[in-house]
Amino acid sequence: MNIVVCIKRVPATDSRIKVGADGTSIDDSQLEWIISPYDEFAVEAALQMKEAAGEGEVTVMTMGPAESTKELRTCLAMGCDKAVLLTDPDSGTRDAHTTAHALAKAIQGLSPDLVLCGKVAVDRDQGQVGSLLGGILDMPCITEIKALSITDGKATVERAGDSGTTETWTVSLPAVLTTTKGLNEPRYAGLKGIMAAKKKPIDEQEAQLGEAALTIKSLELPPPRREGRIIGEGPEAVTELVRLLREEAKIL
């Protein structure tokens, strides 16, 4: 079982985001970085599949700045076997298309049985790379899986369907799956794993970028949320609420 997991280095979820001086990127000088939380489910799933198969190799891959070795090493400490870093100093400004092409190029060379990634990176929240990878690699792709098992070269997965239903799918491998909360509890990298991680290889290569489908013209923070207002209580307040929603908020 040869598995590739794609992860992304993102600002810690409690970061205070500031727009950079260029007006099109985020000021990253004060940020702390983490592995995007949904990607951790993908790493854990890969490790579990390898353990269940009793053989195989898990390669963790990211496209990002040189500093992403820290996040890759954390995955190696959790138990991944090797890492690939597709270096791109401007990765913070790349769109999903560019990123997916770069990842796909590198993944093709590894001919994996399974490609896993988080359903979305929590920095830009676009959630496109997984599906794009399926398309570019010409593999079946199922997004937001919350259960996974593999038998006889097929993956059986569950995902949330409409109105609270659960969909079960079986796909032939190789396939691209994106992971969401509920799939597993990602393990901690133990101290032993961290010490062992320094002996594992990180293959650094320049990212072979795809063509951008979009460019950022400008970046602004959302307007600060205005203070709430209590307009009354019970049924009597409804008329006033509807009036304000129509006339002031203009959403009715």
Next chain:
Amino acid sequence: MGIVVPLTLSEEQQMLRDTVRDLAREELLPQAIEIDREARFPVETFAKLAELGLLGMPVPEEYEGVALDSVSTSLVIAEVAKACGSTALGIAAHNSLCLWPIFEFGSDDQRARYVADLASGRKLGAFGLTESGAGSDAGGTRTVAVRDGDDWVLNGSKCFITNANFAETFVVTAVTDRDAGPKGGISSFILEKGMNGFGIHKGDEKLGMRGSDWGELTFADVRVPDSQRLGDEGQGFVNFMKTLDGGRVGIAALALGLAEGAYELALKYSHERQAFGKPIAKKQAVAFMLADMATQIEAARALVMAAAVKKDAGLPYRKEAAMAKLFASEMAMKVTYDAIQVHGGYGFTTEYHVERMYRDAKLCTIGEGTSEIQRIVISREILVH
């Protein structure tokens, strides 16, 4: 003073710190208030920490350890203490006061019998030096070990022994030659729970570190073969002084973590708490208190790291260890005290972490040598050299 402070941590050290930070936030902080209130030693937590390697920090892989250097160990202990001082104390005592001396001073046979079990956390360790009449004055040890053929027979007692009621392996000191004085007359022994005549008793209720276990040890004709003697005969005093040098860096790191934990909570609270129409952080009196806390913490961190770097480099570090412990523990008292002040009346309640951190910090000015003893150690070093 020729101290080298590493300005940046290696990638591996950052990973260790961040991993333990997550672990502490998710697993230790949520139970910290409860184990303090109930004075409960969290056995199940120690099983988990053992699995992740936190009970095998100072010894190499061949003994199932993780071979962390002193800088890394300090980072780990500080991160644990940020969330739960009691847990940090149990880890520190096990690693630096029991596991390390057995690895460092033990014979091949003793290493083979004890080190892997301790490093893997299959067994917890404790260190018995203090007695009811001999704390700072460890030379005043009354517990005796009398030679009888190939055996030693121990009589006496120890008090305030961290981990006592959950440990299975103990390093204890006893007088083996009354006439030789402390430096030459005291030896160390490895005892096992369950040995005939070896009693382990629950300790008194305590002010802080209530989620840490402590107890009294009693020895009534405990007979052990000479092969249980740890290190050379008569070298017990010299060896535990070396052990305490390392232990003090650990307690300094623990104090640093407690202070940092309290400071971070105070900082957060100062943004959230409104008074006179503004967050209290906008009041200069509060902002300056936070500025002082941050500055004190960084100063302590520099001392802790300096001691750890010297230890890792194989340089003498007794003075640095004592300075780090003295400064960091007194600093932690001040910072946790001010953190309560920032929290106002809420800080005085047991629903918030800061009052626990304040009580926990007090241990740091007492255990492994009081602040007064640290000053003695430092003054001896600077007056001699």
